Every structure is written in structure tokens, then in C-alpha cells.
Amino acid sequence: MAALASDEFQGRMPCSIGEEKTVDYLVKEMKAMGLTPGNGDSYLQTVPLLEIDTKLTNDMSISTKAGKMSLNPGTDYVVHTERAVDKAELLESELVFCGFGIISEQDNWNDYAGIDMKGKTAVVLVNDPGFGGEDSTFFKGNTMTYGGRWSTKYDFADKVGADGLLIIHQTSMAGYPWFVVQSSWMGPQQNLAGINRDNDCSVKGWITIDKAQELFKKSGEDLTEMIKAARTPGFKPVELGATVSVEMETTNSTCESSNVIGYLPGSKYPDEYILYTAHWDHIGTGDPVNGDSIYNGALDNASGTSTVLAISEMFANKEKAPERSVVFLFVTAEEQGLLGSEYYAENPLFPLDKTVANLNMDGVNPAGAMKDLSITGMGYSDMDDIAAAEAKKQDRYTIAEQEPEKGYFFRSDQFSFAKKGVPVFYGSGGFDHKEKGKEYVKEFSENYIAKRYHAPADNYDADSWNFEGMLQDGQLYYNVGSKLANSQQWPEWKSGSEFSRPKMMKN
Template structure:
């Protein structure tokens, strides 16, 4: 692919400065990174309206205490959505097709109060696990109270049924009306066999949402996931904060009746005690569960727990602004970011507001910065650009899933989605990490643009954590729209890879989904600016073309896209 004039100028400047321009590979397997370039100078920021200061301004507002952690159905939602609509209007963006900057998203809020203990009986001395310390429990059923009473416990391995991998943890196992206990992640994650599932890279089968759905499909009354920090990719404190208090669910015709009565998690320590009480060795069963042909094991124990609910059906909001295309306004490129976070929770170190500065005030700031870039550009895009700030991501991608099911603009005419979730805060980066690398042609757009910034492209360095399934691009991918989720993450230009990895791990352990995720005026947002500009230029390229980016051969999303395009 030929480099743009801007890329050639940057390369020449790099040579004048005594640096070698990068020469990453133009193609690569989904598990291989481009060659890291020699360091290059950072060109002055162009006057495109995208600045670190502008990003900081939006983050500071959205992550302020008065926005109360931006949880849907709270005053924080009203402040946030009003702010975003005002900013879209200020930029001259048009509202959605119904004349509103808002898309109504009907949800039900379930505030569940579990019983103080999960009681285990059946063999010897009964066990009592304490709420929050040892377990969390909740329900998606819209009932005043749900309960498991002496529900037989069954270990179902990873709780996975994957015909394409020849795997069925429920084979020959009767779990109707019972409670299944399952492991987090998937069978490919734990061992050295890289041919099992996708090796260390988590598949959708490893996600907690899938495990709850699969247990329900087999008629289970309850399902408990064993939390283990490494394969889960987050500590127990994240489970505590994410699954306590009010939870939002989509409004469904059956009011959640198709779901298990009780869903939840238990700590690894609690699980080991449970298996010991059942006369089983946890480690042996864990090892067995990772082998093909594993069959589930009734534990000979019964579990009892209840959840008392307060129900509230309300409507949340996605926020949408549109820059109509100059010549092909009926074709659409969507930039997305979720505006919501966790709201107010139990105090941690005296702070109860989950401000969500990185997650995801930074992503929303990125969308606003890119919108400003498009609005101020002299040449307007041929295709329409849709800027979409979605609700309920932290509750299970609810806003983007609703949009995908009820699109404001036809999906066959939606050429791509570019999603932003968590921009960097420690300066310019040499890498561009693509989550879901190898899935679509959008990798090639990203690689070409990364070259102009003296950067290289690589796959997600922690694919075992399943990030591809944890943000809103996944909702678009599931309905066939090629989606890009890319940012600088693992190679600091100034301090290198080890420093970036330390920053990544520190954020995951100390700030992710915790009140400590606050705006810090000492952040270096030049890397965030760099990423926003890169995604802006990718959008300009796509918006000026007549072709559609495609899924790569072998992508699980290719077939649904092909079916969609035949309906154009």
C-alpha cells in the first residue's frame, strides 16, 4: 500500500533528525506483530481540532464528582446525556432520523439483596459462605424474590458447548432444576496446547455472559462461576463492585423467565472448600476439566440462597449526532464510545464515586475530539459520519446491543464501526494494539495510518482477557458490521514496553472499576491525542471510498455480514 504524502514527509523529517523510518510488514498473521520501528520524531500536531488539552477538558467534566459516576437511571445520566447532546449540537452535528439527539433504550433496573449467606449442605458439616466476602448472587428474572432451596450442585467444567471445537461440558449431564458450578474462561486458556480453542486468547465461550446463557439453555435453576484472578483478568474486588447494588437488564417479553433464577460468583477459596466438602480434590477436577472428553460431576451437595428484588422499568439513552455525507449520505461510518460507568457504590478508601475517568470518559472525549475534527475539516466526508455515545456498557453492552437490534441507520449501509474505550494517559506510544487483530480489513487501514505516525501494529498482548468481547464494538461485529478497536497500549515511546506493561497492570489492579479511576491533571494525554487523530484519519479514508471493508476469510462474523449485504 502506497504511503500518503503526509507519511513521506514524516519519513523525510525522521531521516533529517537522524532516525530511521519504520517499515512494518504490510501483512501478518493474527498472532504476529509488525516489526517495531526505530524511534522517530513526533511531528507537531496539525490544526485539526484534536488536542490533548481538548481531551482533558471533556474528561475533567465527565469524570467530575457532580456527574456521580454516570450510572444510567441517575442524575448522572441526565447530566451526561445533556452535556453530550449540547456538544454535538455545538459542533453542528444533526440529530438522529427522528429529529432527536437521543435514542431511547428501554431497560429494567433490578436492585437485588441476596441472603447474608449461601448455605451448603449434604455431606458432613454444613458450610456457610458470606455475601460479598465469599460469593455474590443476583438475578435477571423480574420477580420480587427468587430462591434456590436445597438445589443440587453439579460441576460442569467450563460450562461450554462448542461443536466446532468438539467440546460439550454438558454431555450426559442432567442439570434441570439444579445449580451448576463452572470455571471462568475457556479450556484453551489454561494449558500449553495452542490448538485447543484459540489457545491463550479467550473466546466468547470464556465470558461470564455466555456461561449464564448456556446454563439456562440446559434448564439449570442456578449457576455459580468460580472466580480466579488470572483467568478472569480482574480481582475479586471488581466482581464485588460490578455485581452489587442495582443492575440494568434489557426489557424482554418474558421478563427474564428464560434466565436461571440465580446467577453468581464464588471465590476460588470458597470453591475449594466446597469441593473438599464434596469429597473432591479441586485441582484434580480442574485438571480433568481441561481435557477433551471431560464429563461433569454431581457434587452430592445442595445449595440454598435467595435474592430479594426491587424492580424499576425505565428508559435510558444513547446519544447520537450525525454529520451528513456530501455525496453518499445513505452510507454510514459509526464512531462509538460508552458514556456510562458504575455510579456510586460502597466506599473504598473513603471514596464511593466511581468516576470512570479512563473508563470511559476518555473514550467519549475521543469521540467528541474526532467529531470536532470532521466538523472543522475543509473537505466534508462523502459518507455520513455517526457519533454514538451508548449507555449500559458496564452492565453488559446494553446500549450498543440495543442499537444493533434497533439501528437508527440500516446495518447493510453501515460500512464500519470504530470504537473507543479507554485512551492512554502516559504519553505517546510506538505500538497500535488492535483487539481482534486479523478479523477484518480494518487492520490494514490501521496499519497504513500507524506508519504515518512512526508506529507499528500488533495484536492484543493480553488476548486471554477477552477484551474483544468486553466493549461495544462486539455488538456491531455480532450483526456483521466490521469493527475496529485499536489504541496505543503496550510500548511507550519515551519509556518502553516494560513501563507500559507496568502501567497496564497497575491500572487493572488499582483503578479499573474502582473509585480511584479519577481525572489526574498530571496525565500526559499526547498519546490519547495521537490515537484520536489516527482513528480520525482512518475514518476520513473510509468515508471517502466507494468500497466496503470486509471481514477476513475465516472470521466468525463474515457470514452474517454477507447475508446482511444481500439485503441492501
């Protein structure tokens, strides 16, 4: 963990010198453990990436019934294009408020009902209609659903043929402040290469809630009332009688990144697989903060990468190989939108319908040993029960994640496998410290989110960290994987979840 998060690794940006060092390091470790290469005679799976650098050349202008508005790039809006073009723009594109921008058969919901979006730009809310509600059967109440995640809104806007999409940012509904939108979406963006996006929205992005409020007011509407309407079944899109224009210049290039993969062939059922994952990448170098420009990503995710390596070593050191095969996959470009895991899920090296489960680690608890195991996405599958049984052996109780509105289930690589129907486990020690209790952990995590998350200060910090929690979670992940690897159990999705085997997405 210290090596991966050192300055030498330059923040582990895909396609950089940091990638070279990281990939070499992982391959060397896997070889030394005697893991079998996961891709023929290679430990690497090439992931072709398209990098698009967008320059916002001027203000976004909006014409409303009550006059013009001018939005500054970065402070008021952030947009980009996913098309490999030199220039992208919206030219007096009609603005339509499309609720939460969700189409969900399961929830009997269509925010684009009865409107032709061609040439128009959708303005949508972040999260989903259940947000902040008491009724856990309406969508999932306060727990963010698949449709509530921004990436799903992007997909829906593409699907209905909209020209543009603007998501209204609001901190509590998004789960992160505006600066995360800025740092995530300004500057070069990577995406999977080789995908035709000619029919996707030409412009996608975000506007601040302040500017959205002004837009609605000038259009004779009230945002609070609109949010209420958007949460009412039968909501219909509202044409705002306003248009938006914005343009940007883009340059694009392609590069090759790598997923790193090795495995231990099963002794009895070699054609059935337990899949461990952790993303090796982080966000590289960037704007200096207190003179530091290397975004080391120690917790995110040198911690998960090194823990999964340690787990693979535990499996490799056992005298007898597990009955099923155990695969260790270190994916690239998670920070760019779960790209490495998406690529693997589209081009699996081991069949997904023979993949028993995915156990993903992203950010392993540095606060110390815990009384709890907090499961992100609890309620989705039988993996809950398998993990709970193992947690119990460690004298830990199991609880659901404590901030379900933030949509963490959709924010790391397990989501790429859930979409394909592979049951997943994503959990960590949680929120109840063995000696110091809940308040201590709350403060510890809030401090990390405020000062270190996606900042240069996410350094390896042996002085202030307590590694007991990582050991505890590493052991738990090993135990859960080992249990499945030495059984004939096939965990299933629970009824009512958005996912199911073998493949599918009900909406």
C-alpha cells in the first residue's frame, strides 16, 4: 500500500508513467505468488481508452421569457461531450424539465413520457423520486436506486434522443459538493474507445442549483413546486419556454490501458469462478493543494488493491487449491466512470454466467477494528447472508450502509458486474469502532471526505491509521470468498431487486 501510494507512482493515472509502474508492480507480485495469468500467457487485458479534452470557450447563455441569463464555466455550469468530435454545441436548444430523467418499468415511471426530445435539452434532478421520503416502497425511499445515479440519467437521455442533458446539482441529493462535479468533469475525460456515440446527446453536464432556481423563476415556474411535481406519479415533462446555447472545443486521442488479472485454478470445479476486484487507478496529478500536486489515492484505492493482493497470497499459500477457481482482477479507470470493469464485463475472460460472485474492495477502513460490517447495497442478494454469517464469526453485526442516499452501490466496480447479473459483495467496517464507538468513526470519515477524498492529501499515513480494521476486512473477504470457493452454492438476487441472473436489467 505504501508503494502503490508513493509519489513515485504519480497518482496512478491510466495511460501514464504511473500506470506502467503500477501494472509492473502488480504483475511482479502475482508472478511471485504463482498465480496463473488470466489472459492466455498474459496477466494483462488491454482496455482501449478514448480521451476527450473539452475546453469551455465561453459562457452558457440561456434565453427565458423574462430575459437572458449568462452562466460562467466552472462556477455555474460544467459540460462535456462524449462524442469524438472537434467541436460540440447546443444552439438555442429548447429546455424541458424532465423530472428525475428516469425511465423505469419496474417503478412504472417515465420522466420522458409523451415528448419528442429531438433537438431539445433535458433539465433533470439528481437522485430519484424516493429521495428524502419516508415511504421505502416508493422507489427505495431514501436509498438511491439505479435510475438515480447520474450515469443512468446520461444513458436515458441518449436513449430518448435528446440533444443535451443538464443535471441540477444539489449537495444533499447528489451526495457530494459542487467542487466534486468541477474536479470530476473539467479537463480531460476518458471513456471506452471504439463505441459509436454519434447518436448520443452532443452535450451533457451539470448546472448549480442557484442557476436552476433562477432559470425556473424566469420561466414562470418554481423549482420547489417542480420537485414536488417530479415526485408525483404521473409526472409529465414541462417545457420551460427557454433555450440554451453553449459551445466547446475538444481534442481527442486514444490510448491503451490495462486490467491486471491472475487466478488460481479450482481443484474440483475449475470452470466456476469467484471474482475479486479492486481498481488500481486513481486520478494522477493535478492542481496543487498546499504545494502537493500528486493525488496519491492511498485509501482510494491503494488500500483495496493491496488488500486483494494480500488475499490472493493467502489463497496461493494454502496447501490445497480451492474447489472453484478464484480470480483476482485489478481494474483500470474506475475513477473515469468504472471503465475497466465495464470493459471486462463486456469482454469477460472467464464466463460471467459461471462467475459465482464478485467481491469488490474500494477504500478499506483505516480507523481500526469495528463491531459492525456495513454492507453497501444490502438487500440486493444472498451475499448479505453469506457475509453476515462470516461477520458473526468475527463477533461483528451486519448493518446496511448508513448513507444509502449517496448511491455508493453504483459508484464502484461491483456495479458493472451487478448490471450483468453477477451477485456482488461490497462491504467494510463500517461505523462502530470496537473501542472508541460510533462518534469516533463518524468524525474520522467526515474528516476524510472533507480533507482527503480525491485530494492530494489522500496519502499513505501509517502514523494516524490503525491497520486492525483492514486486517479484519481482509480476513472477512477471504473467508467469504473461501466459503463460496469450497461450496456448490450459487448466491441469487433477492426478488424485487433491479438485477437478476444470468443477465439483464429490467429497465
